[in-house]
Amino acid sequence: MTKKGTAAITLPPLNCQLAADALTFFIRRETERAGFDGVVLGLSGGIDSALVAYLAARALGPKRVTGLLMPYRSSSKASVTDAKKIVKALGIRHHLLDITAAVDGFEQELMTAPDIRRPGRLGNAMARMRMVALFDYSLAHHAMVLGTSNKSEIALGYATLFGDSASAVNPIGDLYKTDVYALSRHLGIPAALIEKAPSADLWEGQTDEGEIGFRYADMDPVLHQLLDRRESPAAVIARGADPALVGFVSKKMLAMHYKRKIPIIAKLDTRTFGVDFLYAKDILS
């Protein structure tokens, strides 16, 4: 995808050994300093949550890691089967929590105007129901909720606000999907999990790349140029990138920024949370 005479638009390969050591250190240190006994994460059967489970087991030992398998009626059967493979391979704890009744209850009791944008709203309800279960588990079992969103998704805002985007600590949020694959291979995650099409699994046949309209393999190098190297969209296009792709990701990156902010508070007083009350989370723990 490069024009003659221009430098290739690439994402340089991750140093997997180094990144694995850094993230293992990060998970162990954050869990222990925050005073949690262990961690909990949603295991979807996909590669992102599988990678987080592998890193967490490496950091804390498998007995301090719990995976929640939270299928809905329409979830692919392979999702639970694949999640169970991860549980078995690592020897971590797990619970199978079917969210169908809870989501159906929401649909019947709480959903107004059920005909408006129904599939998207139900998808959001599923993601948020999983968040409810994770944070409830956190309180009951003193386990810290680990996030499983990668940098590509976060950049594009491909997540449900207060749903899968919610966590206490996210170890893989600065890894592009391409990096997630590389690190997963490095850690020996079964190839079948790495090779299957990424999917939010909110409805049958849904895939990330089908819904977004571009492949991660093409998006990630462009995101890297725009985000990390701060190149202009025009410069990236001039170097041979697909203009439609560059336009799409550069717009999304900014348009979806609201999903990465804590709720905005109107400033009236001298010190305001989110504006000028500046403390690290770790200073207060």
Place this chain on the structure above:
Amino acid sequence: MRTAIAQTDCFLGDITRNLTTHFRLAKEAVKGGATLVVFPELSLSGYLLEDRVKDIAITAREATALFDNAGLPGAVIGVGFPEKTRGALYNSYALIRCGVKKAELLGVQRKVNLPTYGMFDESRHFRAGSSLCAHELPGGATTAILICEDMWHPALPVALAQLPDGMPHLLIVPAASPSRGYRGKRPANLEGWEHNAEYLARVYGAATLNPQRVGVEDSLIFAGGSVATDHDGIMKRADLFKEEILFVDIDIDALSRTRAKVPVVSAHDREILRSLFD
């Protein structure tokens, strides 16, 4: 001269608790024969202090008194701390000589270049230091302190080399550099530190000790990887992601011989500099 780099982790904002770690590691270093033990930048407090700076900052005198009765008689300890004076807050580093009972302050360096870009916001919380000087260590070797970013500003080593006694033998470069750039052989920030420390040592015929922090503060991962260099290049390198004592033997005579043999930096530089800047 046997020195030691103490690559430490810490509890953010908790000086009392971190002092315990300093004692433990300094004792281990002294037991191994070190007479100088250097800790990273803001080692007593942690790095990401933000609005907490003004609540926990201490005076240089208070920092020194922390080392009274430390059980490290004769040892010189370099520690980083948020310093308060009557009217200002500084990102400072103290050289403290422990006694049988009382500790004595050999010198304080206040960080001159406060990084305020990207993830850094230091000039919001600290005032910039405005002086740079050499300190004499017991035994006669001289040292100067370049706190983190200060090593990256070429004017500072140039200025140090113009001191009446020339470049100090030993440059202590305490740092708390958040790791970033995981697409090369080592974290990219550490590669930069190594190149820079090696360059300084080779050009100026000085030894450098670069104690790095290890630990996590919110999103920031401090990877360690402290380094020591001399006129021949990299002497020693600490591991990543763990606390460590790195012993470094520095041959002051060899440094002096190198300077005599290859006098890259000379008194003549002062005249050149003056004519260039005038």
